[in-house]
Amino acid sequence: MRRLPPLNALRVFEAAARHLNFSAAAEELCVTHSAVSHQIRLLEDWLGQSVFRRHSGGVHLTTVGASLQQAANHALSLLEASCSDILRQTQPEEIVVGAPGSFLANWLIPRLDSFDALNPGIRLRLQTCSDIAELVNRQVDALIVSGNPLMPRNINVTPLLKETIGPVCSPRLASQLQTPEDLTSLTLLHTASHQQAWSNWATALGKPSTFLVSGRQFDHLSLMLEAAATGLGIAIAPALLVERELERGRLVAPLGFLSTGTTFDLCILARRQDETAIMRVYQWFITASNEQ
Numbered sequence: 001m002r003r004l005p006p007l008n009a010l011r012v013f014e015a016a017a018r019h020l021n022f023s024a025a026a027e028e029l030c031v032t033h034s035a036v037s038h039q040i041r042l043l044e045d046w047l048g049q050s051v052f053r054r055h056s057g058g059v060h061l062t063t064v065g066a067s068l069q070q071a072a073n074h075a076l077s078l079l080e081a082s083c084s085d086i087l088r089q090t091q092p093e094e095i096v097v098g099a100p101g102s103f104l105a106n107w108l109i110p111r112l113d114s115f116d117a118l119n120p121g122i123r124l125r126l127q128t129c130s131d132i133a134e135l136v137n138r139q140v141d142a143l144i145v146s147g148n149p150l151m152p153r154n155i156n157v158t159p160l161l162k163e164t165i166g167p168v169c170s171p172r173l174a175s176q177l178q179t180p181e182d183l184t185s186l187t188l189l190h191t192a193s194h195q196q197a198w199s200n201w202a203t204a205l206g207k208p209s210t211f212l213v214s215g216r217q218f219d220h221l222s223l224m225l226e227a228a229a230t231g232l233g234i235a236i237a238p239a240l241l242v243e244r245e246l247e248r249g250r251l252v253a254p255l256g257f258l259s260t261g262t263t264f265d266l267c268i269l270a271r272r273q274d275e276t277a278i279m280r281v282y283q284w285f286i287t288a289s290n291e292q
Helices: 007-019 022-029 033-047 063-090 101-118 132-136 171-176 180-185 197-204 221-229 243-248 276-290
Strands: 052-055 058-061 093-099 122-128 142-146 155-168 189-191 216-218 235-238 258-269
Touching: 007 022, 007 033, 007 063, 022 033, 058 063, 093 101, 093 276, 101 122, 101 142, 101 221, 101 243, 101 276, 122 276, 132 142, 132 155, 132 258, 142 276, 155 197, 155 276, 189 197, 189 221, 189 235, 197 235, 197 258, 216 221, 221 235, 258 276
Parallel strands: 093 122, 093 142, 189 216
Antiparallel strands: 052 058, 142 258, 155 235, 155 258
16 A cells, blocks of 8 residues: 555645745635645644745745655646546547638538537537638637638638628518619618628629618628518628528528639648648538538
């Protein structure tokens, strides 16, 4: 049988020795100051010697305490490293995917079950994000962007989905929207995240970019689509981000959708493309987009 002091007392001692402050140790361990003092007394009783000298300014280690601190720190560090290795082997690896909120809600989240079934060793954490700096700084592991922005050379960009956009509205407004010219007499809905959407659609239609500019503004695509579904006006949106609403019949697209020549792209740092988990995420996105 191993002859060891109370292990909880040893853990408390290591924290107190590191901070040389019982209050700081108590805060780290989420216990009271008196609980720390009690555990230190237990340890000293077991050793038969003091590990701290108390003084008006706080505490400092005795010779015995300094020796024990070195051993405790080494032993607990080894234990921590071993447990971390075990957890990494048994817990799913987390990959953070950044994308516009509308893409996450309308395209990716409905397909998460498919990803989880095929990749049980990986957990996707979704984050609303469109800033390439977050990919460069590794705040996200993969980033979905639209509009074909310029990218640094150290980022691999893979087109996933062609972007087609079109006017959508509630079924009861559909009868008022038979031709593009009908839009000039209807309330148009805009979203801050796609400010040029109506202009891009007009250009793709062969109309002046100023053909459709007035209307009501919303901060997010989801709010604009909800307004359209309740009959407040005509929204403009990418087809793949309204597919569920079209299937449910809450929205209709009387004029169909037109290609804007842009795509939704998957961006990954070039130096990370050979990492196993990231490559599996990459391959799943390719497969899922081809099934679109």
